[in-house]
Structure formats: structure tokens, C-alpha cells
Amino acid sequence: MNTSLRASAHVSHKGWYSIEWNTIQQYVTKLRQRIYRAEQQNQRRRVRKLQRLLLRSKANLLLSIRRVTQQNTGKRTPGVD
Known part of the structure; x- marks a missing residue:
């Protein structure tokens, strides 16, 4: 199974809270650990492919949005300043 499909399968159509x-x-x-290990082993092509996978991953996008909107407590405005 495609890894991006596997991660996005846990996101239902019901909404953010599910x-x-x-x-x-x-x-x-x-995925970040795989990138680190590939970098330590000087596998440049694998590093590039894994980084591309991470950048296009819906799971990474969701975590980024969550970090900015919900976990950034104590700030006046949501977002990275």
C-alpha cells in the first residue's frame, strides 16, 4: 500500500476532530527518521525521494496546520512569527 494513502486513510471525511x-x-x-538514516548512509537519491514524499504528504500538512492553530497557545495570533 502506498505510504501516503496509509497515512491519509486515518483522516475521515467527518472532520477535524475525528x-x-x-x-x-x-x-x-x-518518515523523518528514514530521512535521517538515509542521510547518515550518504544515500542522496533516497534522501531526496523521502523529502519529496514528506513535503507532499497530507499527514505532514495536517500536523503543520495543527501546530500553528492549536498547539501555538499563549500567543496573540496563531501562526509562526
């Missing part, structure tokens, strides 16, 4: 955040977080964390 997203399984732990599963999404684990997927993105493992």
Missing part, C-alpha cells in the same frame, strides 16, 4: 493524531504523528516521525 483525525487519529497519534497515528499521523507516528507516520511523520518515522
Whole structure:
């Protein structure tokens, strides 16, 4: 199964509050670890492919939006200043 489909399968059409955040977080964390390991092994092509996968990943997008809107508490405006 395609990894991007696997991560986006946990996002239902019901809405924001039905997203399984732990599963999404684990997927993105493992992908970042794969990038790190490939970089340590000097596998440049694999690093580029994994980075492209991370950038186009719906799971990474969802985590970014969540970080800016919900986890950025104590600030006057949501967003990265």
C-alpha cells in the first residue's frame, strides 16, 4: 500500500476532530527518521525521494496546520512569527 494513502486513510471525511493524531504523528516521525538514516548512509537519491514524499504528504500538512492553530497557545495570533 502506498505510504501516503496509509497515512491519509486515518483522516475521515467527518472532520477535524475525528483525525487519529497519534497515528499521523507516528507516520511523520518515522518518515523523518528514514530521512535521517538515509542521510547518515550518504544515500542522496533516497534522501531526496523521502523529502519529496514528506513535503507532499497530507499527514505532514495536517500536523503543520495543527501546530500553528492549536498547539501555538499563549500567543496573540496563531501562526509562526
